[in-house]
Each structure stands twice: as C-alpha cells, then as structure tokens.
Amino acid sequence: MKISFDTAGSVKNGALAVFVSQGALQSSAIQTLDTTTGGQASRALRSSRFNGEAGQVLEILAPAGMEASRLVLVGLGNAAKTGMLELEKAGGTVYARLAASGETALTLDATSLEGVGVAADEAAARLALGALLRSYRFDRYRTKEPANKKPSLESLTVQTGDPQAAQRVYERLAAVAEGVFFTRDLVSEPGNVIYPKSFAERAQSLTELGVKVEVLGEAQLRELGFGALLGVSQGSANEPQVVIMEYDGTNGEGDAAPVVFVGKGVTFDTGGISIKPAAGMEGMKWDMGGAGAVVGAMRAIAARKAKCRVVGLCGMVENMPSGTAQRPGDVVTSYNGQTIEVINTDAEGRLVLCDVMAYAQDRYKPKVMVDLATLTGAMVISLGHEYAGMFSNDDTLAAQLDAAGKASGDKLWRFPLGEAYDKLINTPGADMKNVGPREAGSITAAQFLKRFVKDGVSWAHLDVAGTVWSDKDGALWEKGATGYGVRLLDQFIADNYEAK
C-alpha cells in the first residue's frame, strides 16, 4: 500500500475517513460534512449507535454532494486521552474495516482531530503507521484465495496541515515498521522453512543496513564450549547457529560498552524426549519469537540510523526427539563452566540462552543485557496475551523498559526474583537443574538465567511466550505473528541510549 501525506482538499475518489471523539457528534468536522451532504452525516449518526467510542466505525456509502464513494466516521474515544497509540489504533481500525471492501483508495482527514493533544504532524504520521502495521499479512502460502477476499486498498493519503513535516515523522516510524514486518515474516514461517541456517541467512540481509553479521556454526560452538545449547540441538538434523549482529551508529565515538540483546531462537520446539502433547504443537514454530524480535529490532535501529551501539545475539536450534537427542538426566556443561542436570528436555530455552548470554558478556562486556524468550507456558497462564513478563536485577533498567513498553504499546509487567526461588533449582547431580517445581515456573526459569549474569551487568529477561503470536486480530495486526518486542527495544534504545 502506498502511503502519502497531502494538505486538506476535497477527495476525488475512494473512501474518506473523518475522526470523531467520544460524544463529539457536533464537532466542526461533522458540521462541515453536514453542509456538504445536506445533513446526511448527522442523520446517519442518529440512525446508529455510533458515539465516537474507540473502535467504532460508521460507513456512509455514496454520500450526497461528495465525490468520495464512501464517508467513514471513525471513533477515537475520549479526546483528552487520545495519545499516539490511540491514533495508531484508529488508523489500524479504519484500515481493517476497508481493507477488503473493494475500495482502492482511502483518505484519512487528520485535520478532523479535535481536542487531541498530539502535535498535528505526529498525529498524521501515527494514523498512517497504524494503517501500515495493520496492513501486514502473511499470505505467501495462500494460492487459492478468491480475488474478492483479498485486500483491495492500494493507496492511503493522510490530509494534514504540513504534509512534509508529517512525512518526515512517518519515515522514522516506517523504518521501525519494516523491522516489525521482518520479525513477523520470520515468526510466521513454518519450521520447515525457518530453521537455524535459514534464519541466519535471512539475518544476513541486515548487512545492507550497515550491520555486521557473524554466524557461528556447530564446529565453532563446540570449540567455544556451548555445551548447554549443543545438548538441545543434538537431536536435530538441522545444524545450530548463533547469529551475532553488531550495529554501531556512533562513528566509533560512542560508549565502548554496547547494549546487548539476546534472543531465544528455537525454530521448532517438540519438547525433545520430554515430548509435548500433539494438540497445538504446531504453534511451537514461533518458539523463535524472541530471536525474531531481536533481529527485527536490530533492523529497525539500523534502518533509522540510530546513534547508538547495540549488539544482538540469537541462539538458534531445533528441539527434536531422536536417537541422538539428549535424555532427561543428562548433565551438560555450559559456556562458563557451570554444570546443568537436564531434568526436562522441554525446558530447552534456558539451556540455549545461558550459553549465549555467558558468551555475550565475555565478548562484549556490556553494561546492559536484555534477553527475550518465549520461555514458559506458565507466563501465558499468568499474563495471557496483554503483557510480557519482565524480570530484572536492576530497578532503573526495569523502569526504563517499563516506560518503553508503555510508549511503544509492547507492554511489560514486572515479576519478582529472589533467593528462595533460586534455591528451587539446586540439585545434588550438578550445579543446577533446568527445571524447578510446577509452581512459579516463569520465575524459576528467570532464576536459572540469572545464574549466568555477571555481577555489575544490568540485566532484564522478558518472557514473551504470550505476546509474539495472536489467535485474534488486533488493532495493529491481523491474527498471527504480532512482531512484539521490536518497537519495545527500539523505543528503549531511542529513549535511553541514543545521542540526541
């Protein structure tokens, strides 16, 4: 879909969307429409239950006195509470409503925003971003979709006072959206298409944006001593990979210590010998959602030429049961020499992450490290699909991430860590075991990771098990991969680690 900005003017074809805040049914925008349509807008409002609530849409076909084929009133909710995310959602909502309507052109009248406390350029850009994010669909393997079910919209125009200024704001946002789409593609692809090597190949494309991409293969990982990661991978015919992406937008003038992001990249999680039940197992293709978010975030950060130094590392494996698979009870030695008794081969994410995290700290000496992982089913039970769980050894970092979550819409909810939880993974057979008891499953998983964080490193673990995939359409995504984490990490960097 082609997205552009223009000054206000009468719409010659396609649909025109006008925004209405809650209860503002006599706004000057509506009055203007009434003048043009001979009162049709107000009559339509009186015949419906539309009152400007967020998410509401009222369509008037063939409006009188207008060349537009359709007039669409879009509810914004309380004007005083309408911020950037609410505008994105409004843009996404109107896009979704008209996507397959048969209309090819849609114009959003951003000059109709009344009483909204967001600068006009930013508001126009956010409406466009919302529509852009909502327009993503993963339809690569749909070969028989009827033409009348496919999206028809080809162009989106946002009318605003200063189109050039809005365009400038939009370009930065669209760069981040490209990162979100990159992640959604990776997460949507099935396990026979995205496996460690093909994931690494796709990540290589970031070199075009000035990211240095390095891939460690099995031989190197063995030499380096990634015993925990290799134990997970040994049952699979697919070679494991660690993908390392280095981005430096500071011309070498930045802080020597980079921010490090680490992603869990299990391209398919059968559970291994501790095999998962059949029902729903297909969902475990998205067990690389943490790694997918790290690549997408690196892409977003590089695409908008952020003035910062960031390194992203993804531990990529496939967790399979086979004659070569690791057994429950096996003891493995991690990169930093700690031994782990593998009680349950389905608790594989922490085994992958611990080696990559230990290596990342050894090699890059970061001050800050954030890992993202679809780590525990217990997290989905705790928070559902609204928030991802956050665990951190540093209140300042936790507050920064929380703020980035609120600003980006990728929301976080903090969980506790503590000595009493840590004890639950002690075992006589090794330094630790890879699972605790059933209770507090997300916390003991985080405690396991914490044993691989060096003193002095600010660390946060984000358990994104409930947020990388959605079974339902949202305002900013069609059901499927959400791209969760990309906007969060980008915002976190922009707010805290970028030279302004």
Ligand code: BES
């Ligand atoms: N990838 C899963 C976690 C998961 C489950 C994410 C369901 C999304 C939805 C992870 O590798 C796993 O299997 N965790 C186990 C840990 C358990 C064996 C301690 C779990 O949560 O059941």
Ligand code: MN
């Ligand atoms: Mn598992």
Ligand code: ZN
């Ligand atoms: Zn897993």
